[in-house]
Amino acid sequence: MDAYTDLIQHFREFRLLESIGAVVGWDQHTYMPTKGANHRAEQMGYLAKHGHEKLTSPKIGELLGQLDGAKLDDTQTVNVREIRRTYDRAVKMPSKLVEEIAKTVSQAQNVWAEARKKSDFPAFAPWLDKIVTLKREEAKAVGYKDSPYDALLDEYEPGATAAEITRVFAELRADLIPLVGAIAASGQKPRKDILTREYAIDRQHIFGQAAAAAIGFDFQAGRLDTTVHPFCSGIGPGDCRLTTRYHPRELNQGLFGILHEAGHGIYEQGLDHAHFGTPVGSFCSLGIHESQSRLWENQVGRGRAFWEHFFPRLRQTFPGTLDDVSLDDFIFSANNVEKSFIRVEADEATYNMHIILRFEMEQALMRGDLKPSDVPGAWNETFKRMLDLTPANDAQGCLQDIHWSMGGLGYFPTYTLGNLYAAQFMQQARKDLGDLDADFRVGQFGRLKGWLNEKIHRQGQRQRAGELCKRVTGQALSHKPLIAYLRGKYGPLYGI
Numbered sequence: 001m002d003a004y005t006d007l008i009q010h011f012r013e014f015r016l017l018e019s020i021g022a023v024v025g026w027d028q029h030t031y032m033p034t035k036g037a038n039h040r041a042e043q044m045g046y047l048a049k050h051g052h053e054k055l056t057s058p059k060i061g062e063l064l065g066q067l068d069g070a071k072l073d074d075t076q077t078v079n080v081r082e083i084r085r086t087y088d089r090a091v092k093m094p095s096k097l098v099e100e101i102a103k104t105v106s107q108a109q110n111v112w113a114e115a116r117k118k119s120d121f122p123a124f125a126p127w128l129d130k131i132v133t134l135k136r137e138e139a140k141a142v143g144y145k146d147s148p149y150d151a152l153l154d155e156y157e158p159g160a161t162a163a164e165i166t167r168v169f170a171e172l173r174a175d176l177i178p179l180v181g182a183i184a185a186s187g188q189k190p191r192k193d194i195l196t197r198e199y200a201i202d203r204q205h206i207f208g209q210a211a212a213a214a215i216g217f218d219f220q221a222g223r224l225d226t227t228v229h230p231f232c233s234g235i236g237p238g239d240c241r242l243t244t245r246y247h248p249r250e251l252n253q254g255l256f257g258i259l260h261e262a263g264h265g266i267y268e269q270g271l272d273h274a275h276f277g278t279p280v281g282s283f284c285s286l287g288i289h290e291s292q293s294r295l296w297e298n299q300v301g302r303g304r305a306f307w308e309h310f311f312p313r314l315r316q317t318f319p320g321t322l323d324d325v326s327l328d329d330f331i332f333s334a335n336n337v338e339k340s341f342i343r344v345e346a347d348e349a350t351y352n353m354h355i356i357l358r359f360e361m362e363q364a365l366m367r368g369d370l371k372p373s374d375v376p377g378a379w380n381e382t383f384k385r386m387l388d389l390t391p392a393n394d395a396q397g398c399l400q401d402i403h404w405s406m407g408g409l410g411y412f413p414t415y416t417l418g419n420l421y422a423a424q425f426m427q428q429a430r431k432d433l434g435d436l437d438a439d440f441r442v443g444q445f446g447r448l449k450g451w452l453n454e455k456i457h458r459q460g461q462r463q464r465a466g467e468l469c470k471r472v473t474g475q476a477l478s479h480k481p482l483i484a485y486l487r488g489k490y491g492p493l494y495g496i
């Protein structure tokens with residue numbers, strides 16, 4: 001067997017183990033009986049250990065060495081480049097550090113959950129301190145050019161740098177603040193009662209499933225179940241699992257949650273399955289993944305044309321519930337902009353401020369400019385400056401997210417990158433495809449999905465996110481399409 005084929009086979013086995021872990025993990029969060037938790041942890045640990053051994057096996061290093069300078073075609077070049085990136089990162093991490101991080105974050109998550117419940121930051125502070133120290137060690141082990149934060153970003157958003165994100169986020173923030181201010185000053189507010197009426201859960205499920213199928217999620221190659229924290233798991237060719245949660249008096253949560261996860265799922269289903277388990281057949285980055293979920297949830301799913309088609313169907317699904325509500329009222333209430341404390345409940349515009357704040361704090365923590373014990377004060381001060389609100393307690397402030405307790409520093413910016421990429425891609429799709437709203441008005445989403453399949457999904461990791469963006473839109477990532485989209489949407493709604 002030649003070195004390339006051998007390398008692909010080895011790497012694919014690592015990905016196969018990972019995808020077995022994904023099935024087992026999906027089951028854990030959906031149907032596993034609670035008493036199965038300990039045995040499941042053992043199964044997951046066993047799979048993770050073998051996966052890591054596969055990935056860091058000296059054989060992969062040898063094969064990569066043999067392929068150095070070899071003549072390769074385009075697909076092979078991409079696969080070798082990206083396997084090397086993954087392999088190098090994995091072997092640079094001392095196994096003692098990997099173990100220490102795993103142990104620390106598994107305990108820290110429990111401490112965080114308790115601390116959040118009691119709004120007791122001092123209980124969590126020593127753990128955050130430990131995690132930041134370990135993450136600094138990780139950055140040192142992995143290596144970086146400019147900022148240690150880049151080494152953490154690289155895990156989620158290969159090739160992105162803190163400097164570049166800082167620039168785009170600063171421009172975004174400068175335009176967002178006056179926009180959100182103008183919305184608040186307009187005095188216009190949607191009705192609050194529309195989305196908080198009684199919506200039977202079984203009917204929400206039927207409607208959500210139909211909407212996901214309509215935008216292009218293939219239920220012959222996937223399913224939708226309920227869980228506590230919604231996610232999408234692309235298990236492999238022909239198998240993608242979506243999860244959501246329903247609340248009988250919050251239509252927002254289930255419905256837009258499903259469109260969001262279905263957007264992730266359409267990306268997974270659109271990957272080039274002939275290349276499963278290799279970089280060419282894998283998603284590009286978390287930011288690009290998030291762009292696909294937010295494109296369907298927000299750009300399409302909160303738009304007027306989408307609801308021109310779906311609103312009569314929503315009324316039929318919940319007979320009598322929306323008799324006094326006009327299409328305009330409904331759309332306005334699905335696009336309410338309001339400064340609030342909790343990131344996951346924030347609207348499309350203010351959401352990005354929540355992310356910019358976290359991105360700034362994470363960098364300050366990594367640089368050592370901010371002591372973990374000083375996080376609550378710094379959080380509240382920045383929050384006041386950016387959103388003009390002061391959290392009543394830390395549960396409503398710096399303790400609200402699980403990410404830091406999981407060691408996920410560097411993850412937050414991918415959410416706003418997703419919003420930015422979604423707007424830039426959608427702007428280009430509208431240029432390339434003409435009147436997409438005319439499609440949406442009659443429930444047709446196939447042209448947009450086909451365009452995303454071709455331009456983004458089937459590209460896999462042929463380009464890094466920034467290059468993909470340039471290739472698809474002809475421009476580097478910019479805040480302008482997102483601001484133009486938000487102004488275009490909120491202008492008529494708020495009369496600004």
Ligand code: ZN
Binds near residue numbers: 290293
């Ligand atoms: Zn998402």
